[in-house]
Amino acid sequence: MERQEILDTMNLVMTNKGREPITDETVATRDANFRSLDFSEVALRIETKLGRELTFDAAAMRNIDTVKDVLDFFEKATA
Amino acid sequence: MPDVAHNNTITFPDGQSSWTALLKNADARIGAPDRFDGQRVVFVVDSMQQAFGAIIYGLTHGLDYGVVERHRVSPEVAGRFAENGVALFDWAAVTVMGDAQHAGDTLEPGRVTVLTSGTTGLLKLIPHSWDTLNTFDRVAELPANTWFLPYQIGSYAWFQMVALGLFKPGQNLVCGDFNDLAASFETALRSGQITAISSTPTFWRHALMNIGFDLIQSAPLTSISMGGEIVDQAILDELGGIFPQAKIRHIYASSEAGAAIVVTDGKAGFDAKLTDPARAIGVKVEEDRLYIRSPYSNKADASGWVDTGDLVERRGDRFLFCGRAGNTMINVGGQKAFPPDIEAYLNAHPNVVWSQVTARRAPLMGNLPVAKVVLTKGADTTTAERDLTEYCSKGLAEYAVPRMWEFLDSVPMRASLKS
Numbered sequence: 258m259e260r261q262e263i264l265d266t267m268n269l270v271m272t273n274k275g276r277e278p279i280t281d282e283t284v285a286t287r288d289a290n291f292r293s294l295d296f297s298e299v300a301l302r303i304e305t306k307l308g309r310e311l312t313f314d315a316a317a318m319r320n321i322d323t324v325k326d327v328l329d330f331f332e333k334a335t336a
Numbered sequence: 337m338p339d340v341a342h343n344n345t346i347t348f349p350d351g352q353s354s355w356t357a358l359l360k361n362a363d364a365r366i367g368a369p370d371r372f373d374g375q376r377v378v379f380v381v382d383s384m385q386q387a388f389g390a391i392i393y394g395l396t397h398g399l400d401y402g403v404v405e406r407h408r409v410s411p412e413v414a415g416r417f418a419e420n421g422v423a424l425f426d427w428a429a430v431t432v433m434g435d436a437q438h439a440g441d442t443l444e445p446g447r448v449t450v451l452t453s454g455t456t457g458l459l460k461l462i463p464h465s466w467d468t469l470n471t472f473d474r475v476a477e478l479p480a481n482t483w484f485l486p487y488q489i490g491s492y493a494w495f496q497m498v499a500l501g502l503f504k505p506g507q508n509l510v511c512g513d514f515n516d517l518a519a520s521f522e523t524a525l526r527s528g529q530i531t532a533i534s535s536t537p538t539f540w541r542h543a544l545m546n547i548g549f550d551l552i553q554s555a556p557l558t559s560i561s562m563g564g565e566i567v568d569q570a571i572l573d574e575l576g577g578i579f580p581q582a583k584i585r586h587i588y589a590s591s592e593a594g595a596a597i598v599v600t601d602g603k604a605g606f607d608a609k610l611t612d613p614a615r616a617i618g619v620k621v622e623e624d625r626l627y628i629r630s631p632y633s634n635k636a637d638a639s640g641w642v643d644t645g646d647l648v649e650r651r652g653d654r655f656l657f658c659g660r661a662g663n664t665m666i667n668v669g670g671q672k673a674f675p676p677d678i679e680a681y682l683n684a685h686p687n688v689v690w691s692q693v694t695a696r697r698a699p700l701m702g703n704l705p706v707a708k709v710v711l712t713k714g715a716d717t718t719t720a721e722r723d724l725t726e727y728c729s730k731g732l733a734e735y736a737v738p739r740m741w742e743f744l745d746s747v748p749m750r751a752s753l754k755s
Contacts, residue, residue, distance in 0.1 A: 273725045293669065297701035298739040305740070313699050 258335040270295050282325040341505040348385045349513050362393035369397035376439035378402040381427045384511040387489045402449030405489045451490045452591045462591045468632045470499040471595040480506035481532040488751045492591035518546040525555045532559035537571045538755040541690040542747040563587040565754045566657045569604040570683035593642040594632025605656035669701040673736040687715040690747045707738035
């Protein structure tokens with residue numbers, strides 16, 4: 258999935274919760290107020306869009322710190 | 337058993353009848369009851385009129401019997417009847433279907449077989465009698481009413497309403513047409529005769545979406561009963577607002593526990609005082625699980641209690657229903673979210689007609705709650721997802737807020753009137 262499409266999905270989740278959309282990839286997910294539940298929702302939305310379950314690398318998931326990490330993670334998972 | 341109220345009327349899509357006329361026609365069609373000697377029989381019918389004929393025929397002649405609609409008799413279902421020593425009898429063709437079955441030692445004249453698919457989808461034969469089905473026998477004074485009957489032939493709720501029309505003088509029935517229930521309800525309302533209805537919250541949500549509000553509001557309803565699924569505060573408030581003159585009650589009953597809890601105070605759940613051990617119909621809660629001891633029950637342990645399998649939660653001076661044990665809770669990353677709670681909250685939103693919350697497997701959290709929703713006509717669907725997410729965020733724990741939304745055009749309703 259394209260990086261922009263992943264970011265759009267993240268921002269759909271953010272704005273649905275009344276939060277500001279993310280514009281800076283370098284910001285920490287904690288500072289962007291992007292939480293574990295939101296990560297899980299983005300994954301579910303991507304799975305629904307693709308029509309298949311994604312395979313996740315648990316170790317990579319634990320190392321996520323920034324928005325860039327999230328985008329990298331889903332880019333790899335959907336490749 | 338009380339006498340049959342022969343003067344009560346039953347209205348079918350093609351005309352009105354009485355128990356006397358139905359029995360006369362049934363006797364003429366089927367003939368002497370000795371053809372059923374030694375047989376546990378279930379009559380296979382094509383219409384509500386045939387079903388009522390079978391009911392009065394079996395009651396009058398003391399048969400061990402039941403009734404089922406033809407479209408439900410698949411080869412698998414027919415096999416299930418055969419396993420239980422039940423002969424299927426084609427009411428229209430006046431003949432036994434398939435191989436005759438011999439009930440042998442299991443024959444119990446006066447037994448009435450109620451059919452339920454329960455939560456498993458597998459047809460179950462629940463043994464009752466007219467004594468256990470006649471749950472209105474404790475109501476001494478019942479005002480004369482004309483009831484709309486929306487239930488599926490052969491279900492427990494249908495039998496309860498049939499028993500009401502059979503045994504309580506002044507209780508007339510108007511049968512719904514399952515081919516288009518909303519249309520037949522609308523026709524019944526237009527007649528101006530309907531004063532009472534027993535149904536489910538889903539039935540009402542379906543009706544409120546499909547029938548003009550002015551017609552519904554003009555109905556001279558004095559008695560509204562709901563059951564079969566969780567009755568939330570939103571539907572109680574809505575119906576209370578539309579029908580201020582009506583007595584609105586919700587009833588907890590199941591085909592196995594019988595009718596047990598009747599709530600008339602306009603609030604969801606039931607008063608904790610009902611667990612008083614001195615009550616005739618026993619209600620107890622152990623580890624959030626509801627147990628019933630009722631004279632209308634057909635299945636109880638040695639002490640008389642039936643484990644309903646339903647969960648309740650104490651909140652203040654009330655117990656609220658939380659769904660079925662084992663299949664209701666959503667584990668969201670270790671936190672427990674309960675769909676009935678979420679649905680009750682959603683249903684209280686002014687733009688929501690109906691909602692259903694389920695679990696979806698999701699990475700990281702294990703599961704997330706997702707919602708199907710029917711919006712009121714004219715509600716803005718383009719902003720609904722954001723609006724409802726914001727609304728839920730204000731009143732529910734973060735883990736209980738539905739994460740994905742599907743908006744349906746109409747309230748889905750099964751033959752049981754549940755969704």
